[in-house]
Amino acid sequence: MTNEKKRIEEIYHLALEKKNRKERSDYLDSACGNDSKLRASVEGLLQAHDKAGNFLEVPPFDPDVTLDTSPLTEGPGTNIGNYKLLEQIGEGGMAVVYMAEQKKPIRRKVALKIIKLGMDTKEVMDTKEVTARFEVERQALAMMEHPNIAKVLDAGTTNTGRPYFVMELVKGVSITDYCDKNKLTTKERLDLFISVCNAVQHAHQKGIIHRDIKPSNVMITLRDGKPVPKVIDFGIAKATSQRLT
Missing domain, CATH: 3.30.200.20 (Phosphorylase Kinase; domain 1)
Structure with a gap:
């Protein structure tokens, strides 16, 4: 992790500890000074964290929206x-x-x-x-x-x-397909699952909620012949279902 990212993360976590918006704003004034780029990065993370905080109470999609099955105009070659x-x-x-x-x-x-x-x-x-x-x-x-x-x-x-x-x-297959096709033992399956849990925990520590963990969103790719789980589509459901306030 770069020094810049470490600084952003440190300020972000300390800002989360503030009791109210005024304390948070005062802290950012002090911590970021005149560095507008640094402040924008931290405030972006804080906004994402605040949005994720009430995800259980927010419907995953606008109930008034009806999905349209019309074909996309974008396609191969676009x-x-x-x-x-x-x-x-x-x-x-x-x-x-x-x-x-x-x-x-x-x-x-x-x-x-x-x-x-x-x-x-x-x-x-x-x-x-x-x-x-x-x-x-x-x-x-x-x-x-x-x-x-x-x-x-x-x-x-x-x-x-x-x-x-x-x-x-x-490039790979879903975690369940990989386990079944390769007839993994219980221990081998748990080893892969632990890696997935570590990834989800890492995201939660950053204030990111996946909201759609399922086998098709956990792919197994091979690196030097060894299976490596990859969690995909982080935050996309949240990004498309919640309005800015």
Whole structure:
């Protein structure tokens, strides 16, 4: 972890201990001084933490929103910012995931997830609001550095107003499929599960709530021939279901 990230994390945790908003603001004035970039990073994490605090009381999605099954206009060959969609690699009730190629500042393969119609910017919240909310989430996710968490690299809104996330591309199979196909023993399964628990704990310490832990969101990839669990889609459900206040 860089010195800058350590400083952000230290200020963030100390700010959480303050009793009210005024004490927190006074502390940030003192700790951050005139460093507006540092303060913005810390405040982004604090906002994400505050949003996560009441996630059990907030419905996962707006009950007035009806999902639309109309096809996406984006597809293989489409350019979204610095990314070119290559092929669809997954689809759920709310989003489609593509393998994409990042063109700059470096060339690499990534996973890009686009929200479907019915959960897009125009129906859930206005473009400015969703962009701001995604930026808060992106800053929080950027703080996580754990070998068992698939890193979120970028986020934004397409030209058609759809929110999207760019994530580390994890090539593998779900944790349950891997365990069954390789006939792992109970101990071997528990070893993998402990790694998943450590990843979730790391996220919780950063104020991030996954809200959708399930086998399909825990992938197993091989590194030097050894299985490595990767938790994917951290914070996405929360980022798309809660309004900024």
